[in-house]
Amino acid sequence: MSFQQGLSGLNAASSSLDVIGNNISNSSTVGFKSGSANFSDIYAASLGIVSGAKIGIGVGIGAVQQQFTQGNLTTTNNPLDLALNGGGFFRLSDEGAISYTRNGQFHIDNDGYVINDQRARLTGYPVAANGAITPSNPIELQISAGQIAPRASSDPLAGELRAVLNLDSRDSAPAISPFDYSDPETYNFSTALTVFDTLGVVHNMTTFYVLNGPTAPGQWTVHATLDGADPKVVEGGNLIFNTSGALDPASALRDLPSWSLTTGAVSPWSPGKMDFTGTTQYGSGSNVDRLTQGGFTSGSLVGVGVNADGTVQGRYSNGQTRNMGQVVLASFADPNGLLSLGNNQWSLTSLSGPELIGAPASGSRGVIQSAAVEDSNVDLTKQLVDMITAQRNYQANAQTIKTQDQIMQTLVNLR
Structure with a gap:
């Protein structure tokens, strides 16, 4: 024996x-x-x-x-190289055949799909029209290379224009009247803001602030021009401050005037409302603390990144970002029950148990690091x-x- x-x-x-x-x-x-x-x-x-x-x-x-x-993480220059730090597996689809991997070396094919070296497609949650991630049945993630449409400053999704200023309480009413935007002696302060019409064409809107006479202390009339023409008074009344320099809430939101455009956009057009909440009248120089708007012009895709929670975001030439989906991870009751397929891929079996799909950083699933890979x-x-x-x-x-x-x-x- x-x-x-x-x-x-x-x-x-x-x-x-x-x-x-x-x-x-x-x-x-x-x-x-x-x-x-x-x-x-x-x-x-x-x-x-x-x-x-x-x-x-x-x-x-x-x-x-x-x-x-866990293997060590090594950084790379490819933003679609994804390293898993923690549990879980990337979920791949090869013409409907599902497999799993820890190898996060991905790139984009000519159809925009995120694929590995064997051309299996990475799967994840889809994104809704408003950019929200929708947890549902995973789909093959696809990166759109198309431009994003412009958003007018007047679009409800852009929100109100925001101006937080301090208007100098020590100022006196201008000695010269009436208001003339070309004459600095007829106003106390001015500031400019870029706005976008319905075609994404850039316009320069300038607002002018004129302190009223002694009979109306703490009241400022606001004028506006678009591209240096047609000065108009902001509708809704003056900005009114109390004796402590705080703005009366009733005068915080004002409608901006409308102007005729020749760009082919909607005309006449108004940038919308301007919110002056937070503006003050203190005894210091007039200045701008915040001046924002939510419009933008059209943009082309210039880069793609993946956040720690698996959200795939496109970066555009107009400075905007857009969600394009979310990478999902699969976990198993017994990973050793998975069947090795080669090429760093596994498939589930009755021994491994069913796939448990979720977003990165949920449950026992790890987080994703973009531009990195997990070493052996x-x-x-x-x-x-x-x-x-x-x-x-x-x-x-x-x-x-x-x-x-x-x-x-x-x-x-x-x-």
């Missing part, structure tokens, strides 16, 4: 060396998870043998377990030591066969 024991030991040691060799050969493979050979002893089931007197008949490989420990988790030092151990095991088992052969030869020679 020693021949069988020694032979089983040789086979087990050889399999162990195969596992170690595979680990070493994949020490530079992105997302690779090292394996370890688990040994199990073998006993013959025979009747009439006392339990304590049983002698084993060798060893076998019980299983080759993959170690799903192979510890080369440990593998080289394990290889020496497996080699010694192989030699020792070969020696048992050699010794058994010598014993058998001695018995044959007794006659």
Whole structure:
């Protein structure tokens, strides 16, 4: 029986060396998870043998377990290189066939799909028309290279224009009247803001602030011009301040005038409402604390990035960003039950349990780091030591066969 024991030991040691060799050969493979050979002893089931007197008949490989420990992260120059820091797997679709991977080396094909080197497509949650992520059945993520439409400053989605100013309470009413935007002696303060019409054409809107006479202390009339023409008084009344320099809330929101346009956009056109909430009249120089609007011109895609929560965002030439989807991660009750397909991919089996899909950083799923990859988790030092151990095991088992052969030869020679 020693021949069988020694032979089983040789086979087990050889399999162990195969596992170690595979680990070493994949020490530079992105997302690779090292394996370890688990040994199990073998006993013959025979009747009439006392339990304590049983002698084993060798060893076998019980299983080759993959170690799903975290690998180191290495930065790259590709924003679609995605590293997983924590649990989970990227979910891929290859013509409907679903697989899973820890290798986050992705790029975009000529149809805009996010793919890996085997052209399997990364899946994720779709994005609604308003840019909101919609958790639903994952789809193949596709990056649109088209332009985004302009948004007028008057669009409800742009919100009100916002002006937070301080108007100097020490000022006196202008000595020259009436107001003339070309004459600085007829107003106290002015500031300019870029606005966009319904075609995304840029216009320069300037607002002028005129302190009323002594009969109306703390009241300022606001005039506005568009592209330096047609000055008009902002509708709704004056800005009114109390004796503490605070703006009366009733005068905070004012309608801006309308102007005729020749750009082909809606005409006449008004940039909308201007919100002066937070504006003050203190005894310091007039200045602008905040001046904002929500319009923009059309823009072309100039870059793509992925946030830690898996949100894929496009960056555009007009300074805007747009959500394009969200990468999903799959987790499993028993990752070692997954079937290895090669190319750093696995498929689910009955042993792994069903896929549990969710956004990164939810549950036990890790977070995503863009422009980085997860290195192989192979510890080369440990593998080289394990290889020496497996080699010694192989030699020792070969020696048992050699010794058994010598014993058998001695018995044959007794006659």
